Amino acid sequence: xxxxxxxxxxxxxxxxxxxxxxxxxxxxxxxxxxxxxxxxxxxxxxxxxxxxxxxxxxxxxxxxxxxxxxxxxxxxxxxxxxxxxxxxxxxxxxxxxxxxxxxxxxxxxxxxxxxxxxxxxxxxxxxxxxxxxxxxxxxxxxxxxxxxxxxxxxxxxxxxxxxxxxxxxxxxxxxxxxxxxxxxxxxxxxxxxxxxxxxxxxxxxxxxxxxxxxxxxxxxxxxxxxxxxxxxxxxxxxxxxxxxxxxxxxxxxxxxxxxxxxxxxxxxxxxxxxxxxxxxxxxxxxxxxxxxxxxxx
DNA sequence: AAGACGTGGAA
DNA sequence: TTTCCAAGTCT
Numbered sequence: 680x681x682x683x684x685x686x687x688x689x690x691x692x693x694x695x696x697x698x699x700x701x702x703x704x705x706x707x708x709x710x711x712x713x714x715x716x717x718x719x720x721x722x723x724x725x726x727x728x729x730x731x732x733x734x735x736x737x738x739x740x741x742x743x744x745x746x747x748x749x750x751x752x753x754x755x756x757x758x759x760x761x762x763x764x765x766x767x768x769x770x771x772x773x774x775x776x777x778x779x780x781x782x783x784x785x786x787x788x789x790x791x792x793x794x795x796x797x798x799x800x801x802x803x804x805x806x807x808x809x810x811x812x813x814x815x816x817x818x819x820x821x822x823x824x825x826x827x828x829x830x831x832x833x834x835x836x837x838x839x840x841x842x843x844x845x846x847x848x849x850x851x852x853x854x855x856x857x858x859x860x861x862x863x864x865x866x867x868x869x870x871x872x873x874x875x876x877x878x879x880x881x882x883x884x885x886x887x888x889x890x891x892x893x894x895x896x897x898x899x900x901x902x903x904x905x906x907x908x909x910x911x912x913x914x915x916x917x918x919x920x921x922x923x924x925x926x927x928x929x930x931x932x933x934x935x936x937x938x939x940x941x942x943x944x945x946x947x948x949x950x951x952x953x954x955x956x957x958x959x960x961x962x963x964x965x966x967x968x969x970x971x972x973x974x975x976x
Numbered sequence: 977a978a979g980a981c982g983t984g985g986a987a
Numbered sequence: 988t989t990t991c992c993a994a995g996t997c998t
Binding site: 838 | 977978979980981982983984985986987
């Protein structure tokens, strides 16, 4: 690539690169239905492909349709979710399955506005499903896309804080006219951001793009506001994670003491964590004062 | 509109 | 060891 392609344009260049270098991920194979696409998109929220792969394969087999998942308990779904992180996603998926089974004929809707009304489906995921499952010509904007646009179009090394409205307009302006081309473009630009135009060490040496404003400007260092790095060690989130791990590993309800030993450094924090897990519906208390994953008692 | 929300691997 | 990062969503 890169020699005398004159006129292909960024969309064409990305499409060519994607055809040659895109990964053969199972949810991208022809014929993958909307439900399985939805599962993959939710699992991939803030979670690397490598960790999603085995879980998605198992889920796609075990729960081939929303109704199948709806008939499982939330606890079973949480257990299958394992350590993917942000287990509220699993809970919302379970709710989503019930809604789809009950109100949408056991199928996944194709309209962005309808998808946006489902639990756990936001601006990115709704458009990703509409685009990748149903071939609609809608802008699909994730962190990869925002980073590629920031660099190639705006000449900034980092996209800075998100602005859904602005980001959607930026990408909409780049979308090829045909829906099939637009869908291919979105898959390609996301993959490009994930494999080449990466956050930490972009592979500019092997970049397939003829034009990049960031490169043209000499790769200026990003000056804007930096998102505060979140602590994890010692936080409520870590405590919640420990408690959930105990519940997942157990077969049925566990006694309070079993949870207490999972986080001993700060009893008040442990109580707070358990309290919010109860509120979130990730944990339930049994009649005799034990604790369990929802529906598992 | 910042901040909460998991987890593990790489630099 | 510490920090950063991974196809965001919700409040």
